[in-house]
Amino acid sequence: MSFGIKLEAVTVEFDGHIALSGINLELTAKSVAIIGANGSGKSTFARLLNGLVKPTSGKLSVLGKSPTVSEVGFVFSNPDLQIVMPTVFEDVAFSLTGKKLSKDEVRSRVEAALGAVGILELQESNCHTLSSGQKQLLAIASAMVREPKVLVADEPTTLLDLPNTKHISNILHELPVQQLVLVTHDLDLAATCHEVVWFDRGVIRKSGNPKSTIAEYRKSFD
Template identity: 30%
Template sequence: MIRIADLRHRLLDIPGLAVDARHIAVIGPNGSGKTTLLSVCSGIEEPDAGTVRLLDRPPSAVKVGWVGEFPDRTLLFSLVYDEIASTPRFRHRPCPETDATARAAAEEVGIRHLLGKETSSLSGGEKALVALAAACAGDPEVLVLDEADSHLDAVTAERVSRVVRESTAAHVLWCTQSMDAAAAADYVLFMEKGRVRHHGTPAEVFSALEETCFYPTMWRVCR
């Protein structure tokens, strides 16, 4: 369960919200507060007022994996292997366990062949996959993706979607500009001017957005 109560932070104004769903899509126009909400839910930012609880705990007490829109801003290490292994290393896991975890995460994302590469030599899509593997290596309880699919080709975006679907995380919070991807979620939050204007199943939310640019393209085609 994700619970938000009396949340005030920057432009965010969310009096109350409780979501008991695994794959939660966060959508809305630019500047609506989506990234700020994800930052607060992941523990990157502390709210000015109110509370956020993930699995009945504050974000700081939950294992959260984060994948941002621009992996260049978050990749810390020069080698792919070191980037993926960083999470278990930061948790002081034994070397054999760290090695096995890093290689398993790379295998899961389909980038084992990149382990010996320098991160600076990778394409944008490859960097996004490395960031996703690093997040998965932490065995996250909550996986947060902030428009991680925005600059990916169709093949790489589908690979990211597959990894997310197969993740063992209790919750996946995915901010996306792809309404077709959002339509495949269990639950959708539509944000506008810092508020959650609509929330519910994809059918419930998109029925309120049918005359807007936020209606899924595939749904228009199939009508």
């Protein structure tokens, strides 16, 4: 089985501006945090992983092939932008559109996804009545219902208070995925991952052990 994320000399350029420059990286850890200053290329990297952004040059593979939206799930920081249907059940089911599943299959997949994030009892609720934390769980369920092997979350806790941040962190780490990639400015959250990658102005400044990478990142502000 192919495993992990591999980038070979990947450069991403937007209208002459280089967002990522010659990135070589191999990630096999079960969970990986991506840290770095605003504009350092974290979201560009995250979007490369599910094919939303294509490398301008270089090679990229996720689980041994070019990334596809069906194998790599994505969660954004603002769940309001991901909600498309009136109720929680319908919203998660919407992610299965085009999968040609029976009604029963849809129901069991949606219930499993809502159960995995702990909001099954909210399935008939109106999405817009949910709290920010519950909306973020809904966004994770909508990504998970497609049963992705890799989940990428771009600042999934930015809008949340500390208890909800911890709750989302626990849920994310327990999801049945091969690999979790977590972009975050929250260094406590980053420290919950097995590996940390620090992006700095489009290049990797350091990657590896969470403790030493985060310590060095903090030190760079002294």
